[in-house]
Amino acid sequence: MIILVDAMGGDNAPDAVIKGAIKAAPEINAEICLVGNAEIINKKVKEFYGKETIEEMAKNIKIHNTTEVIEMEDIPTVAIKHKKDSSMVVGFRLLKEGQGDVFISAGNSGALLTGATLLVRKNKRNR
Numbered sequence: 001m002i003i004l005v006d007a008m009g010g011d012n013a014p015d016a017v018i019k020g021a022i023k024a025a026p027e028i029n030a031e032i033c034l035v036g037n038a039e040i041i042n043k044k045v046k047e048f049y050g051k052e053t054i055e056e057m058a059k060n061i062k063i064h065n066t067t068e069v070i071e072m073e074d075i076p077t078v079a080i081k082h083k084k085d086s087s088m089v090v091g092f093r094l095l096k097e098g099q100g101d102v103f104i105s106a107g108n109s110g111a112l113l114t115g116a117t118l119l120v121r122k123n124k125r126n127r
Contacts, residue, residue, distance in 0.1 A: 001029075004100035006020035007036030008069040009107020017106075018044050018054065025058035032058075033100060034089040035091040038065040066090045080118060088112065092119040 068086040069080040
């Protein structure tokens with residue numbers, strides 16, 4: 001199982017997401033893919049744990065790099081349409097392409113609903 005996690009979404013991101021992923025990693029039999037800015041994530045890992053990369057903390061965590069973030073004040077439809085390299089849009093794309101089994105985000109809930117509806121779209125074959 002591959003769990004895609006929006007590392008940049010939420011009020012306490014990426015700090016809380018990084019700490020949560022590292023704490024969960026040894027407890028689960030799954031790969032955790034943090035979707036977000038790799039430079040920022042690894043900088044935080046160095047700050048919190050003294051390691052250069054998050055992969056040094058847990059073998060079942062990896063990063064899928066993105067360059068944009070959907071902010072809480074962004075208009076959901078505009079953000080989904082224009083921030084193509086945001087952690088949320090990329091996470092949905094990875095999910096749709098079968099590169100993950102679930103996508104988790106604590107980010108902009110309107111954008112989350114919009115992205116799930118417009119980008120992932122459940123069809124008859126997925127039921």
